[in-house]
Amino acid sequence: MSVIRKGKETASEGKRKPQRVPSAAALNRRMRNSEKKRATILDAALSTFSKYGLHGASIDQIALQADVSKTNLFYYFSSKEELYVSVLRELLDLWLKPLRAFTVEQDPIEAIRDYVRVKLEFSRDHPAESRLFCMEVMQGAPLMLTELQQPLHDLVENKIEVIQTWIDQGKLAPVEPYHLVFSLWATTQHYADFRVQVEAVAGKTLEDPGFFQETLSSLETIILNGVRPR
Amino acid sequence: MSVIRKGKETASEGKRKPQRVPSAAALNRRMRNSEKKRATILDAALSTFSKYGLHGASIDQIALQADVSKTNLFYYFSSKEELYVSVLRELLDLWLKPLRAFTVEQDPIEAIRDYVRVKLEFSRDHPAESRLFCMEVMQGAPLMLTELQQPLHDLVENKIEVIQTWIDQGKLAPVEPYHLVFSLWATTQHYADFRVQVEAVAGKTLEDPGFFQETLSSLETIILNGVRPR
DNA sequence: ATAATTTCAGACCATTTGGTCTGAAATAGA
DNA sequence: TCTATTTCAGACCAAATGGTCTGAAATTAT
Numbered sequence A, B: 001m002s003v004i005r006k007g008k009e010t011a012s013e014g015k016r017k018p019q020r021v022p023s024a025a026a027l028n029r030r031m032r033n034s035e036k037k038r039a040t041i042l043d044a045a046l047s048t049f050s051k052y053g054l055h056g057a058s059i060d061q062i063a064l065q066a067d068v069s070k071t072n073l074f075y076y077f078s079s080k081e082e083l084y085v086s087v088l089r090e091l092l093d094l095w096l097k098p099l100r101a102f103t104v105e106q107d108p109i110e111a112i113r114d115y116v117r118v119k120l121e122f123s124r125d126h127p128a129e130s131r132l133f134c135m136e137v138m139q140g141a142p143l144m145l146t147e148l149q150q151p152l153h154d155l156v157e158n159k160i161e162v163i164q165t166w167i168d169q170g171k172l173a174p175v176e177p178y179h180l181v182f183s184l185w186a187t188t189q190h191y192a193d194f195r196v197q198v199e200a201v202a203g204k205t206l207e208d209p210g211f212f213q214e215t216l217s218s219l220e221t222i223i224l225n226g227v228r229p230r
Numbered sequence C: 001a002t003a004a005t006t007t008c009a010g011a012c013c014a015t016t017t018g019g020t021c022t023g024a025a026a027t028a029g030a
Numbered sequence D: 001t002c003t004a005t006t007t008c009a010g011a012c013c014a015a016a017t018g019g020t021c022t023g024a025a026a027t028t029a030t
Helices: A024-056 A059-066 A070-076 A080-100 A108-125 A127-138 A145-168 A177-193 A195-202 A209-227 B024-056 B059-066 B070-076 B080-100 B108-125 B127-138 B145-168 B177-193 B195-202 B209-227
Strands: none
Touching (some): A024 A059, A024 A080, A024 A127, A024 B024, A059 A070, A059 A080, A080 A108, A080 A127, A108 A127, A108 A177, A108 A209, A127 B127, A145 A177, A177 A195, A177 A209, A177 B127, A177 B177, A177 B195, A177 B209, A195 B145, A195 B177, B024 B059, B024 B127, B059 B070, B059 B080, B080 B127, B080 B145, B108 B127, B108 B177, B127 B177, B145 B177, B177 B209
16 A cells, blocks of 8 residues: 555455455554654655745755655655645645634634734744745745635635624724735735845844734734724 | 946947947947847746746746747846846836835825835736745845845835834834834735735735725725824 | 565656857948 | 958757656565
């Protein structure tokens, strides 16, 4: 059985040659090793792709960084593109998660404040993810658009309604909800995606705790005051 | 004389073999043709690099789009990297220009409103430039950092002072000027750099005049209210 | 032990691609 | 017209790189 086959085998698969049935324990051990190696490769790929882009990154480079041979890498991922897409898929999950937290029951000001903080933490703790996502979207998301479009659209549409409700209740200044969401994304991701520019200008990055706090409270000031009802 | 030599020749260059001195008119015509071709190539390069990145774009592709042969392209630009850097250099000028307009004499609210509009127009009218700039900065600006760092730092430092003055005069809410600048950049560029995402979510782009207006007034609402003194 | 299967390494291949070489057309000065 | 110079095209090259092939080591079940 090759690791490359994606779906888990169904438990009982009818017509099987009556052969070795590996013990559950061994299978688990194997799985764990296998998964660990996959994870290592995915990690190296994320880091390399985010630095040099899909085309700028070479398989040799990634294999070297993951400390596996090129052949071995191709044993786990059948092509460069599959590897790249795998990285993107993991990333999309992570990226979308924070937004799901928005619910009508929350106090909007608190909800937005939390969202800004979480996204800013994401920029600090996952800059490679942020940048790779940015790169992919910027180039038209040729390999992610189909998977991005629908879930993103649905999710945002949902949250738009939440925001609109808040506005209707007078809890938020009347702004077009779309643009509020865009502003939140843009301002928070900026610190990861334009890190070198931020560093060139301010001399600091989010890894500096003081700068992180300063950034957080500045964004809160600007955006929260921007949307607070008056 | 090869076009490739960069600096304009000094008018009188002492020890010259007493050879043909081309007429000014002819030189001009040549220059014009030459410059036009360079510009065509730079255009194609910008468009292609911004779509596929430095490594993803091929010289053949660019040459094809510029409707010149590869050899001809290499006659004007000695290497792919030089072409790329040339594109970046032009871009940097364009990118920095709007910020220079900030002066203490202005009314801050008006100044910021104008800046948002101009940057948003830039996103609408020069999306390729915006994206290429973003890509380069995101990857650490390996080929632009030296040229970016100093002028950007100086310019921003200057504008920071202007903003701080406004704050001290009570004309602006007390926000860390750096972050105001970052927020302005981030929110306006977002509509170019994340165009496909914006389109996936909102179904429209800045090219739609209605959407442009809506975006502009939303950003004005959020940011201007965010920084208006209270 | 041993047979089956999974995991992996090294040599190798085919294509892409940035860049060069040679020389020919086009242009311009005399 | 004749000569020098610029501009450009086509064939060609060398390196990089995504990917394969063969077979050997590890691992696992019996």
